Amino acid sequence: MVARLRRDEQVCPAMGRERDGLGLGLGLGLGRNWGAARTGMVDVRYTACAVLPQNHDVPRALRSGQRVRDAVFDLVYPEDVRRVSARFWTPVEVASTAGRWLSALGARSVLDVGSGAGKFCIVANLTSGCTVTGVEQRAHLIDTAQNAAAAYGARAAYRHATIESVDPGPFDAFYLFNPFGENLYHPAQQLDAEPELSALRYMNDLSIMEHWLDCAPLHTCFVTYHGFGGRIPGSYAMLRSQAKGCDHLRLWRKMQPGRASDFRLEVEAARAQAKLAERRTRDTQGR
Numbered sequence: 001m002v003a004r005l006r007r008d009e010q011v012c013p014a015m016g017r018e019r020d021g022l023g024l025g026l027g028l029g030l031g032r033n034w035g036a037a038r039t040g041m042v043d044v045r046y047t048a049c050a051v052l053p054q055n056h057d058v059p060r061a062l063r064s065g066q067r068v069r070d071a072v073f074d075l076v077y078p079e080d081v082r083r084v085s086a087r088f089w090t091p092v093e094v095a096s097t098a099g100r101w102l103s104a105l106g107a108r109s110v111l112d113v114g115s116g117a118g119k120f121c122i123v124a125n126l127t128s129g130c131t132v133t134g135v136e137q138r139a140h141l142i143d144t145a146q147n148a149a150a151a152y153g154a155r156a157a158y159r160h161a162t163i164e165s166v167d168p169g170p171f172d173a174f175y176l177f178n179p180f181g182e183n184l185y186h187p188a189q190q191l192d193a194e195p196e197l198s199a200l201r202y203m204n205d206l207s208i209m210e211h212w213l214d215c216a217p218l219h220t221c222f223v224t225y226h227g228f229g230g231r232i233p234g235s236y237a238m239l240r241s242q243a244k245g246c247d248h249l250r251l252w253r254k255m256q257p258g259r260a261s262d263f264r265l266e267v268e269a270a271r272a273q274a275k276l277a278e279r280r281t282r283d284t285q286g287r
Contacts, residue, residue, distance in 0.1 A: 059152045062126040068092050073119070076148045081117050081141075088191060090120040090177050090225065094244050098175060098223040099124030099132075101240060101251045105221050107173035111135065113163060113209065113228075114179030118145025121156035124175070132175075133157045135166050137195045163205050168212045173221045176228035180205045206230040213254075221253040 058076075061068050073092050074082045090098075098120070102110055107130055112120050115134025118141070125132045134156065136142055142160045149156040159166070168174075182190050183202035190197060210230045213222070226247045232238075233254075240251040 059126050059154065062092075062096065062123060065127075073123070076151050077117060077144060081144055084191060085117075085119075089117050090123070091245065092119075092123050094225055094249055095120045095123035096127040097242065097244070097249060098225070098251075099128035099130060101223060102173045102175075102221060103128035103130050105173075105239075105251075105253060106219075107221055109133070109171050110173045110175060111166075111168065111171040112175045112177075114177070115141075115145060115158060117141055118148055118156060118158055120175055120177065121145065121158070122149050122152055122154040125154045125156050126152065130173075131155055131157075133159065133171070135159045135161050135163065137162050138192070140194070163208050168216070172217075172219075174212070174223075176209070176222060176224045178226040178228060180209075180229055181226075202229070216254060218254055218257055221251065224250045224252070 058068055058073055070085060070092050074085050074089075077085070099110075102124070110124065110130050110132045112124075112132060112134040115121055115136045116138075118134050118136075121132040121134045122145075124130055132155075134145060136145070136158060137160070139160050142158045145156070145158045148154075149158075180202050183197045183205075184199060185197075187193065206229055209228060210233070213220075213236070214233050225244070232252065235254050235256040236252045237255045238250055238252055240249075242249050
């Protein structure tokens with residue numbers, strides 16, 4: 001799994017605009033230094049605040065429906081994680097909306113594919129009550145996410161894994177924030193060099209995700225933000241679409257039976273195909 005990366009490669013000012021809610025009066029109404037965010041310079045949002053919020057203030061505000069600024073929420077993270085938040089992590093407002101949408105449809109167990117620093121999992125749990133699990137391939141981000149969830153008292157779990165090793169059966173909903181797009185970016189624009197990223201990996205992961213959606217039980221729902229790069233099966237209907245920042249948040253639900261086949265067998269077949277393709281590529285490169 002890869003960390004989140006928006007499709008447009010740009011840091012979107014609308015996504016980080018300071019909003020009403022927790023953080024007013026805390027010395028954080030500074031706005032973003034967008035040039036600095038893109039060039040690696042220090043972001044003034046995180047260095048100029050004089051008063052830091054207590055950890056219990058953020059979950060209390062989220063549970064009560066108040067808006068929480070990303071700059072305030074992100075103070076739970078180390079500086080290097082905060083610095084890339086505008087590009088890679090789901091904004092608080094987006095996560096809150098997605099969590100409420102899924103909860104309203106009866107979702108109770110949500111899988112965040114490519115959970116990164118775990119921001120969606122934490123916010124969605126605190127705003128909706130859903131149990132959220134994140135799967136992420138970067139080990140250091142799993143540690144970061146677990147620490148943040150503990151600090152905010154969120155019921156969120158994280159698994160260090162790639163998508164081919166995950167059983168989607170226990171989940172009745174998915175969250176997809178363009179989870180595989182980083183495979184297609186220039187190395188300089190990727191989060192780091194820890195995982196193996198490639199166009200082949202992109203296609204393999206998309207194939208598995210499409211199989212998951214094809215074979216998922218009736219009424220399975222999922223939310224996309226900046227899409228996920230693959231095909232939405234015709235058995236799903238888009239129930240809601242709302243402009244958020246540079247793109248749209250969309251809610252989908254399976255309204256018709258999908259393939260008349262065993263869910264687990266289909267997923268296993270997709271995994272086998274992906275592994276075979278990778279093996280063939282390695283053999284070809286080794287000749």
